[in-house]
Amino acid sequence: MSDWVRVQTEDFDLSTEVARLRAGRADIGAVVTFVGTVRDINQGDTVATLELEHYPGMTEKALNEIRDEAHRRWHLENSLIIHRVGPLQPQDQIVLVATASRHRQDAFEAAQFIMDYLKTRAPFWKKEQTPDGHRWVDARDSDRAAAERWAE
Amino acid sequence: MIVNILYFASLREQLGTANEQFNTDAATVGELLDQLCARGPRWQQALCDNSHLQMAVDQTVAHRDTPLRDGAEVAFFPPVTGG
Numbered sequence: 001m002s003d004w005v006r007v008q009t010e011d012f013d014l015s016t017e018v019a020r021l022r023a024g025r026a027d028i029g030a031v032v033t034f035v036g037t038v039r040d041i042n043q044g045d046t047v048a049t050l051e052l053e054h055y056p057g058m059t060e061k062a063l064n065e066i067r068d069e070a071h072r073r074w075h076l077e078n079s080l081i082i083h084r085v086g087p088l089q090p091q092d093q094i095v096l097v098a099t100a101s102r103h104r105q106d107a108f109e110a111a112q113f114i115m116d117y118l119k120t121r122a123p124f125w126k127k128e129q130t131p132d133g134h135r136w137v138d139a140r141d142s143d144r145a146a147a148e149r150w151a152e
Numbered sequence: 153m154i155v156n157i158l159y160f161a162s163l164r165e166q167l168g169t170a171n172e173q174f175n176t177d178a179a180t181v182g183e184l185l186d187q188l189c190a191r192g193p194r195w196q197q198a199l200c201d202n203s204h205l206q207m208a209v210d211q212t213v214a215h216r217d218t219p220l221r222d223g224a225e226v227a228f229f230p231p232v233t234g235g
Contacts, residue, residue, distance in 0.1 A: 036235055052234070053161050055227060058211035083234060095235050115235060123208075123227075124234025125161035136162040139204075139231035 004079060005063045007054060009086040012096055021080050021098050028077045030104040032111040034097045040090035042137070045130040052085040052094070055123035059083075062122045070099070070114050074106040081114060083124065113150050120147040153177070153222035155184065160229035163205075166198045181207055181226060182216030204231050 014033060022028055038050050063081050070079060082096040097114045101107040126137040155178075158171045178184035189200035199205060207214045208227040220226065 054234070055158070055160055055208075055211075055229065058208060058227065061211050119235040120232065121213075122234050123160065123229060123232050125230065126233045127161070136230065137233045139233055143235075 032107040036095040074110040
């Protein structure tokens with residue numbers, strides 16, 4: 001696994017990760033970060049816990065491919081993807097995408113691209129505990145549409 | 153030949169198994185699916201009647217016509233929902 005792609009159960013600290021991304025890099029002029037967090041309401045129901053399952057091995061491979069593709073399409077100085085797995089509670093952080101470039105446009109666009117591809121290509125699955133029991137979260141058409149706009 | 157099959161998320165729960173070693177002469181993922189679905193209605197419903205079924209061979213996204221090799225790791229799963 002590359003140092004810049006991590007799948008982990010433990011939480012992450014945004015400041016620490018951004019500092020690591022920028023360390024010693026005076027050529028970086030823009031850093032964009034996206035943090036995904038657990039909502040307490042999904043599709044009208046209260047969510048007590050969220051369980052993140054993944055496909056060990058393929059997940060890291062898919063995330064590295066997405067990151068490589070972002071570096072191919074935009075002028076990035078560095079980037080980082082962290083995704084948590086296991087049981088999570090509302091308000092917990094799930095995912096961090098950070099992109100660093102000389103000028104802001106590359107970092108902004110690449111961060112969106114990475115998230116859109118991650119949501120449709122990386123093998124993670126969410127299971128929610130609601131008052132009615134467990135349910136697997138359905139994939140959204142809007143996520144598929146968001147990823148399709150980056151088709152070359 | 154032997155392939156190692158993995159099932160994830162709702163499919164794993166529906167089929168009651170996370171992985172299995174399967175002895176097969178299937179040349180493609182599609183042929184393998186047909187053999188698995190012949191096991192009964194539960195398998196037919198989860199794998200063959202499922203228009204959203206996703207698959208991977210050796211941790212790369214695959215399709216019904218993707219060829220298999222001895223020792224391949226084949227995975228079946230629902231559409232992904234991370235992020």
